[in-house]
Amino acid sequence: MGFIPELIDTQSPDPFDGAGWLTCPERMDDAGRRNLPTVSRLICELGEELDQEMPPRVWMAGRFQTVLKHIAAGSQDHYVMGPLVLRASATTWVYVAAFYRNGEWVAQLRVGGTL
Numbered sequence: 001m002g003f004i005p006e007l008i009d010t011q012s013p014d015p016f017d018g019a020g021w022l023t024c025p026e027r028m029d030d031a032g033r034r035n036l037p038t039v040s041r042l043i044c045e046l047g048e049e050l051d052q053e054m055p056p057r058v059w060m061a062g063r064f065q066t067v068l069k070h071i072a073a074g075s076q077d078h079y080v081m082g083p084l085v086l087r088a089s090a091t092t093w094v095y096v097a098a099f100y101r102n103g104e105w106v107a108q109l110r111v112g113g114t115l
Contacts, residue, residue, distance in 0.1 A: 018050070032079070
């Protein structure tokens with residue numbers, strides 16, 4: 001009954017280092033699916049921009065909004081981003097947000113690193 005999300009990762013061996021995302025392309029419209037290669041490149045570039053320090057929440061929120069804009073480019077449907085959540089410990093940090101099309105989950109983006 002469920003769906004199998006597709007994991008798109010940026011070749012980072014550490015689950016808290018770099019950027020990666022889960023997508024469910026069958027829940028996206030044609031525009032969203034066409035935009036996936038562009039969004040994947042954008043996420044890879046985002047992972048490469050990171051240094052060892054945890055970026056400010058405002059900066060990261062802007063990057064996540066950019067991803068949303070590129071997923072929704074050319075679509076007549078309503079794409080939104082859920083809350084941007086920061087999970088941090090003494091040695092690691094990760095920002096996570098989900099993306100929705102017409103209220104239905106279509107992707108989750110994770111960007112993290114080590115301190």
